[in-house]
Amino acid sequence: MTRASVIVLMVVALSVLYTDASAGSCCRKYTKGIIHMTFIKGYSIQTITRNCHIDAVIFHTNRGKNICTDPSKAWVMGNIRKLREKVQAISKKHSRA
Amino acid sequence: MDTYDYPYTEDYNNNSTDYPYIEEPCSNERIVVIENFLQLFIHPIICCAGFIGNTLVILTYALYKRTKSMTDVYLLNVAIADILFVVALPLIIYSEQYGWTMGNLSCKLLRGIYSVNLYSGILLLACISGDRYLAIVQARRSYRLRSSTLLYSHLICAAVWILALLLSLPTFVFYERYQPGPIHHSHENSTDSHSNDIPYVCYFLFNSNETAIAMKTGVPSSQVVMGFLLPLLIMGFCYSSVIVTLLRAKNFQRHKAVRVVLTVVFVFVVCHMPYNIALLYYTINMFQTQECSHEEAVSLTMSITRSLAYLHSCLNPLLYAFIGVNFRNHFRKILRDIWCLGKNYMSARRSSRFTTDMYLSTRRSVDGSTNDNGTSFTM
Numbered sequence: 444m445t446r447a448s449v450i451v452l453m454v455v456a457l458s459v460l461y462t463d464a465s466a467g468s469c470c471r472k473y474t475k476g477i478i479h480m481t482f483i484k485g486y487s488i489q490t491i492t493r494n495c496h497i498d499a500v501i502f503h504t505n506r507g508k509n510i511c512t513d514p515s516k517a518w519v520m521g522n523i524r525k526l527r528e529k530v531q532a533i534s535k536k537h538s539r540a
Numbered sequence: 541m542d543t544y545d546y547p548y549t550e551d552y553n554n555n556s557t558d559y560p561y562i563e564e565p566c567s568n569e570r571i572v573v574i575e576n577f578l579q580l581f582i583h584p585i586i587c588c589a590g591f592i593g594n595t596l597v598i599l600t601y602a603l604y605k606r607t608k609s610m611t612d613v614y615l616l617n618v619a620i621a622d623i624l625f626v627v628a629l630p631l632i633i634y635s636e637q638y639g640w641t642m643g644n645l646s647c648k649l650l651r652g653i654y655s656v657n658l659y660s661g662i663l664l665l666a667c668i669s670g671d672r673y674l675a676i677v678q679a680r681r682s683y684r685l686r687s688s689t690l691l692y693s694h695l696i697c698a699a700v701w702i703l704a705l706l707l708s709l710p711t712f713v714f715y716e717r718y719q720p721g722p723i724h725h726s727h728e729n730s731t732d733s734h735s736n737d738i739p740y741v742c743y744f745l746f747n748s749n750e751t752a753i754a755m756k757t758g759v760p761s762s763q764v765v766m767g768f769l770l771p772l773l774i775m776g777f778c779y780s781s782v783i784v785t786l787l788r789a790k791n792f793q794r795h796k797a798v799r800v801v802l803t804v805v806f807v808f809v810v811c812h813m814p815y816n817i818a819l820l821y822y823t824i825n826m827f828q829t830q831e832c833s834h835e836e837a838v839s840l841t842m843s844i845t846r847s848l849a850y851l852h853s854c855l856n857p858l859l860y861a862f863i864g865v866n867f868r869n870h871f872r873k874i875l876r877d878i879w880c881l882g883k884n885y886m887s888a889r890r891s892s893r894f895t896t897d898m899y900l901s902t903r904r905s906v907d908g909s910t911n912d913n914g915t916s917f918t919m
Contacts, residue, residue, distance in 0.1 A: 468721070472829045474563045487722035489565075491753065492746040494720040496826045501565065501722050511563040526725075 469495035470511030477518050478502050478510055480525055488514075565722075566832035571839045578847050579633045586847070590626035590854030594619040596871065597861045604870045610671045610693040614664050615860055617697045621661040622853040628653045629850070639739040644717040647742035652712040659704035659767055661853060665808065666771035667696055668860065672801075673778035677785045707766055710759050716745035753827070760823040768816040772809070779805050804859050811852035815845035 470489055482504045489499040489511075500519050502510045512519045597619040601612070632650050640647050671693075674681075719738045744759075746752040779801050786794045786801075818841045825838070861867045 468565045468568045470563065470565050470722075471832055471835045472563045474561065476561050478562075485725060487724045489722035491749060491756070491827070492751075493718070494741060494743045495722070496756065497829055498749075499722070508562065509564050511565060 470499040473513040587626045593857035594623040597857045613693040614668045618664045621657040625657040640717045647717040651715045655708035655711045656704045662771045663700045666774040669775040669778035677781045815849040818842045
């Protein structure tokens with residue numbers, strides 16, 4: 444009885460204090476393949492100057508996946524350039540309208 | 541809408557519903573659960589035990605025992621370091637659970653104080669071993685030296701605290717409160733909403749990659765070297781010499797003394813070695829790419845072994861102070877007085893509170909005047 448209540452208390456305490464830490468989690472490895480631009484809707488940059496220990500570019504796909512890629516690869520930086528151009532084009536279109 | 545084809549071959553599977561070959565940021569859910577368990581159920585026990593034990597040591601010194609020998613001074617300083625440590629720990633736990641709501645200064649101060657006390661506590665234990673070495677192995681030479689050593693021991697303690705402060709400077713400087721994770725550059729309908737509910741952390745934050753690499757390797761390395769290896773070497777040398785000398789001496793108490801020395805070293809190694817090995821391994825592999833499972837295993841090992849290292853701060857009073865016969869006698873005096881005080885208080889409550897205060901002050905002055913020649917050095 445007491446043991447059960449202790450376990451219940453522990454589970455409650457842990458679940459109350461459980462925070463979604465995945466948002467602050469880091470890439471530890473790079474994806475081998477190449478990610479096609481059509482899948483990507485945005486990107487994030489992970490640097491070793493903060494809480495993570497390898498540099499990485501994280502592409503966010505339309506299906507809500509976060510893909511870790513190697514920033515030293517040419518295609519990764521190419522994708523970023525294209526994404527930036529896309530954003531600029533959109534903002535230009537908005538300013539014209 | 542234009543299509544943005546990229547002129548590379550793609551092995552990113554277009555047709556499947558799932559992406560089989562991609563690497564995603566590692567989930568740290570399991571580590572967070574384990575960390576929460578340790579922080580809520582294990583660390584409070586360590587904090588309470590450490591607080592009680594070290595308070596008793598400080599009280600015994602403050603009320604009943606004049607700090608006479610070098611070891612007394614060191615033991616008092618160890619108790620102060622340990623008590624600051626166990627007071628900082630719950631505040632760190634609270635802050636980690638609630639996203640460091642007390643602000644950036646509390647982040648720097650708590651992490652810094654924690655680091656200072658970690659270093660000073662362990663370095664002072666090395667000083668104690670040095671003092672015992674002088675007393676037992678270099679007994680004849682140190683006899684004259686030890687009679688005027690109270691000043692020296694104060695100086696050495698001050699040096700240890702300053703060294704601990706210097707070693708902790710990077711923590712004070714580079715720890716910041718911020719929202720962890722990558723910096724988001726969203727595209728199209730910018731959905732930055734999720735960045736608002738990431739809890740704040742208190743961790744390293746740098747301006748350049750060079751300082752990041754230097755500090756992320758330098759700080760744990762200095763912790764392993766100055767906070768473990770150097771003290772271990774000093775203790776190893778001093779205590780092995782002490783044991784050799786004790787075994788040569790013809791004293792019926794020598795076996796007890798040897799046992800005490802071995803226990804002190806054994807407990808130090810058991811508490812600090814696992815965490816320092818894990819920390820060293822973690823630091824060496826820090827900047828390498830690795831599997832999430834590997835990262836998780838290392839982090840988990842670090843969390844669990846860290847708790848073991850914390851445990852040492854509540855074992856110190858038992859290993860160093862209460863193991864001494866003199867110290868135990870003084871402590872018994874305290875218990876007796878508290879008992880008397882309690883009884884007196886119960887009867888005095890009906891009449892007036894004044895008598896209790898009187899009783900306490902007279903009691904203290906009587907004990908302060910009693911002169912005892914014993915040192916706490918008995919093992």
